[in-house]
Amino acid sequence: MKKYAFNEITTMQFIFIISGIAISYGFIEIPQVLYKGAGNSGWIVLILGSLTTMAANLVIVQAMKRMPDGTILDLLAKYAGRWVGKAAAILLSAYFLYFAYTGIVYSTRVIKARILQETPAYMTLIMLLIPAYVVARGGIRIIGRYAELSMGLSLWIPLVFAVVWKHTHWLYLLPVLPDGWRPVWNAVPSTFFYFLGFGSTAFLYPFLKNKEKAALGVCCAQLITLSAYLFITLLSFAFFSPGELTKINQLSIYMLKAVELPFVEQVEGLFIVLYLFIFSMSWIPPFQLSAFCLSWFADRADHRMTLRIILAGTAVFSYFYVPGFNTSYEMGDWLEKMGILVEYAAPVLLLGYLLLYDAVRGRRRPS
Amino acid sequence: MRILSLFGGKSRRNVRRPGGSSGGHALPDEPFATDLRSNLDKLGKLFPDTLDLTVRRLQIRATGEDAALVYIDGLTDKIDIHTGIIRPLLMETGASGELPIEIGRMVRIYGWNDLTVAVLKGSSVLLVEGSDEAIVMRTGGWPQRDPTDPKMETSLRGAQMGFVETIEQNVAMIRRYLPDRELKFKNFNVGRRGNTQVSIAYLEDVANPDILRELEDRIGRLDIDLIINTGELAELIEDNPYSPFPQLIITERPDAAVSQIAQGRFAVLVDRSPTVLIGPASFVSFFQNIDDYSTRWSIATFIRMLRFLAFFISISLPAFYIAVTSFNFELVPIKLLITIGTYRGTVPFAPFIEAAFMELTLEMIREAGVRLPSPIGQTVGIVGGIVIGQAIVQAGLISNIMVVVVAFTAISSFILPNLDMVAAVRIIRFSLMAAASLFGIFGLLLGLMILVGHMISLETLGTPFSTPFAPMRFSDWRDTVVRSPLWKLTRRPLGAHPVQTRRQGDNRRKGDG
Numbered sequence: 111m112k113k114y115a116f117n118e119i120t121t122m123q124f125i126f127i128i129s130g131i132a133i134s135y136g137f138i139e140i141p142q143v144l145y146k147g148a149g150n151s152g153w154i155v156l157i158l159g160s161l162t163t164m165a166a167n168l169v170i171v172q173a174m175k176r177m178p179d180g181t182i183l184d185l186l187a188k189y190a191g192r193w194v195g196k197a198a199a200i201l202l203s204a205y206f207l208y209f210a211y212t213g214i215v216y217s218t219r220v221i222k223a224r225i226l227q228e229t230p231a232y233m234t235l236i237m238l239l240i241p242a243y244v245v246a247r248g249g250i251r252i253i254g255r256y257a258e259l260s261m262g263l264s265l266w267i268p269l270v271f272a273v274v275w276k277h278t279h280w281l282y283l284l285p286v287l288p289d290g291w292r293p294v295w296n297a298v299p300s301t302f303f304y305f306l307g308f309g310s311t312a313f314l315y316p317f318l319k320n321k322e323k324a325a326l327g328v329c330c331a332q333l334i335t336l337s338a339y340l341f342i343t344l345l346s347f348a349f350f351s352p353g354e355l356t357k358i359n360q361l362s363i364y365m366l367k368a369v370e371l372p373f374v375e376q377v378e379g380l381f382i383v384l385y386l387f388i389f390s391m392s393w394i395p396p397f398q399l400s401a402f403c404l405s406w407f408a409d410r411a412d413h414r415m416t417l418r419i420i421l422a423g424t425a426v427f428s429y430f431y432v433p434g435f436n437t438s439y440e441m442g443d444w445l446e447k448m449g450i451l452v453e454y455a456a457p458v459l460l461l462g463y464l465l466l467y468d469a470v471r472g473r474r475r476p477s
Numbered sequence: 478m479r480i481l482s483l484f485g486g487k488s489r490r491n492v493r494r495p496g497g498s499s500g501g502h503a504l505p506d507e508p509f510a511t512d513l514r515s516n517l518d519k520l521g522k523l524f525p526d527t528l529d530l531t532v533r534r535l536q537i538r539a540t541g542e543d544a545a546l547v548y549i550d551g552l553t554d555k556i557d558i559h560t561g562i563i564r565p566l567l568m569e570t571g572a573s574g575e576l577p578i579e580i581g582r583m584v585r586i587y588g589w590n591d592l593t594v595a596v597l598k599g600s601s602v603l604l605v606e607g608s609d610e611a612i613v614m615r616t617g618g619w620p621q622r623d624p625t626d627p628k629m630e631t632s633l634r635g636a637q638m639g640f641v642e643t644i645e646q647n648v649a650m651i652r653r654y655l656p657d658r659e660l661k662f663k664n665f666n667v668g669r670r671g672n673t674q675v676s677i678a679y680l681e682d683v684a685n686p687d688i689l690r691e692l693e694d695r696i697g698r699l700d701i702d703l704i705i706n707t708g709e710l711a712e713l714i715e716d717n718p719y720s721p722f723p724q725l726i727i728t729e730r731p732d733a734a735v736s737q738i739a740q741g742r743f744a745v746l747v748d749r750s751p752t753v754l755i756g757p758a759s760f761v762s763f764f765q766n767i768d769d770y771s772t773r774w775s776i777a778t779f780i781r782m783l784r785f786l787a788f789f790i791s792i793s794l795p796a797f798y799i800a801v802t803s804f805n806f807e808l809v810p811i812k813l814l815i816t817i818g819t820y821r822g823t824v825p826f827a828p829f830i831e832a833a834f835m836e837l838t839l840e841m842i843r844e845a846g847v848r849l850p851s852p853i854g855q856t857v858g859i860v861g862g863i864v865i866g867q868a869i870v871q872a873g874l875i876s877n878i879m880v881v882v883v884a885f886t887a888i889s890s891f892i893l894p895n896l897d898m899v900a901a902v903r904i905i906r907f908s909l910m911a912a913a914s915l916f917g918i919f920g921l922l923l924g925l926m927i928l929v930g931h932m933i934s935l936e937t938l939g940t941p942f943s944t945p946f947a948p949m950r951f952s953d954w955r956d957t958v959v960r961s962p963l964w965k966l967t968r969r970p971l972g973a974h975p976v977q978t979r980r981q982g983d984n985r986r987k988g989d990g
Binding site for chain 1: 804805808811916917921926927929931933943946948
């Protein structure tokens with residue numbers, strides 16, 4: 111039974127969804143987090159964090175290999191019982207909803223702070239839900255196309271940042287590892303937040319056209335995420351002096367103040383707006399996955415109804431309350447804790463359970 | 478899974494499998510009587526007040542039988558009838574026992590329904606005493622025009638011949654380009670009263686059978702009175718009629734149609750309509766023009782890029798103007814801002830009102846130019862150019878910059894080669910202007926995001942509209958924003974899902990000779 115036929119995504123779409131979700135969260139904030147964690151060796155932390163994530167992601171792929179035609183929920187239902195699947199559906203739906211909400215609140219706050227100071231935040235947020243609905247109602251396949259396109263449309267970003275190249279001082283990066291490895295190791299978990307989103311692999315896997323390329327795909331996705339982060343981190347480390355690095359918020363945006371183009375005055379304003387394509391990757395796919403989980407729970411094949419409920423709920427809620435910047439960072443901290451649990455720890459436990467299950471099952475009924 | 482089926486279904490709400498396809502005034506198919514007199518009585522009842530129905534009684538010299546020739550005067554070719562049917566029947570003493578008729582296409586029919594259809598479509602029917610069958614002879618000859626050069630899609634190098642209103646001639650024009658056994662035509666009759674012949678033309682070994690089935694299904698399910706024009710058919714069978722984008726190409730050029738057929742697409746010919754429908758069409762196919770392939774590839778590439786740029790400018794420039802003049806001043810370099818301010822200072826309207834007014838005026842001028850006969854048409858140019866362009870600025874109602882923006886937008890939209898796409902651009906432009914007036918540059922980008930989201934969800938005949946950008950198909954990029962040299966286009970574009978992808982071998986000359 112192929113439940114998800116005609117809704118396939120290509121390997122490239124798979125890669126871009128995973129890395130798109132991650133990058134949208136981290137690209138603006140990560141240099142500062144790394145610097146606070148491990149000083150100018152923060153970029154080494156990044157590589158280690160990325161390798162850990164890659165391993166965690168491969169664990170998910172390994173677990174999903176048992177269920178080529180179903181999502182993680184089908185897998186749980188098959189191996190641990192129907193109700194475990196249902197419970198997981200609710201939990202994951204809540205997780206992805208929170209993930210999406212955190213992302214959309216953060217984007218709203220950045221937009222409000224930088225370009226739309228006068229417009230009430232709830233209005234911005236509700237407006238952002240419209241493209242989310244237009245894209246997410248099409249299902250995973252349309253999300254895949256959107257990921258491809260939004261990454262493609264954002265290829266200009268490195269070029270803009272290349273303009274600040276002449277203001278960089280690469281000596282700031284030296285000495286490497288001034289305090290030894292300890293701060294580096296300690297800082298690794300703080301990067302996990304910015305790699306979150308690879309848990310979507312567990313839902314994308316059955317839609318993937320070439321399943322044998324899944325492992326390669328997740329490695330590529332993590333490499334893309336890593337290279338985007340390394341690029342912006344190294345550039346900000348070389349651009350800002352050590353004193354500035356801790357004092358300025360949102361380094362990536364601030365850096366663009368140095369860019370002078372003949373036809374645009376404030377490049378960073380335009381950047382924020384165009385960066386929406388990447389930003390949106392932090393909420394559109396999670397909203398869709400949340401709706402997907404919920405409709406799986408309700409045994410409905412069509413996720414559009416649940417998507418409408420979720421988005422309408424978000425809109426109504428936001429009309430009354432939109433978290434401020436500080437709250438959104440706190441929400442991020444919570445998301446980090448949940449994310450480490452859901453995306454790093456849970457897959458390992460799941461794979462362990464599956465191996466055990468197979469071992470017990472294999473002894474009982476050799477085949 | 479068909480995306481948007483929620484909306485797609487509604488458009489075809491009046492579909493019903495036509496059981497009795499001749500509909501309202503259908504008769505049970507009655508056989509002919511053997512007696513000529515009672516047959517003619519019956520004919521008189523079927524066509525009571527039909528002045529142009531001609532019934533010619535004659536005696537066939539070869540057999541000595543009485544007969545009657547029935548045809549409609551205006552729909553038939555008189556020379557054919559006189560020299561090909563009536564004269565031989567009266568004069569020839571046929572030896573072989575066969576009727577001496579000098580018409581190529583003859584069919585025997587056995588019932589009144591067939592007779593009605595045949596007569597009304599311009600054939601002549603011969604009823605013979607003592608026989609319960611009739612002979613239909615194709616003698617159609619209604620008023621028609623010669624193929625002239627296409628009016629809307631002019632081309633510099635392409636053929637100077639456009640489709641005409643008769644499907645047979647259109648089929649012939651396509652065959653002239655593709656004398657290939659694999660070129661197939663699937664025929665349908667659409668419309669209970671119109672009974673319009675609709676043919677799907679495709680290359681059987683290239684085109685995708687699934688898409689063909691989808692297309693056949695959509696045309697076959699139509700239950701409608703009458704189709705006058707190709708555009709009506711397009712609206713009835715396209716995937717999402719609520720989208721601003723056209724999802725099928727309408728062309729009046731045989732060479733364009735054939736070039737699409739050769740890429741594995743389908744052309745739908747509609748009798749009585751001088752345009753042909755082509756599908757599945759992707760977004761980029763609305764930016765391609767037949768001339769692109771007959772000019773040198775470097776210049777064709779340049780023009781393609783120009784078109785995409787023009788598309789972008791013409792949907793977003795007025796919106797961008799509104800955004801920077803009413804919200805995001807910080808984006809504009811200070812010198813330019815001062816210039817804009819100098820002219821905007823005296824204008825009493827908000828930027829959105831100003832822009833909407835000018836864009837609406839432009840649309841009106843354009844629409845007026847389309848419908849007016851050409852002698853009066855020149856006046857529109859004068860009124861538009863001098864009165865609205867110059868006087869309105871001097872009166873201080875609209876700023877100079879706005880006029881520049883409008884002119885730039887207009888020029889950009891003129892570059893687009895497809896009329897339907899230009900129409901889409903106009904609608905999108907106004908929506909983006911509204912979005913920009915509410916949320917500035919953020920609104921503009923929000924609008925573009927929604928547009929992108931809509932475009933990637935849009936399907937045409939069940940294939941993605943936004944190919945080859947999303948889903949990404951790099952091999953198809955050779956004929957999109959760039960037009961690669963012809964020898965590089967060795968494969969047919971995958972967007973139409975052709976079953977045979979190889980288009981040509983290696984045609985690049987090698988060596989130094």
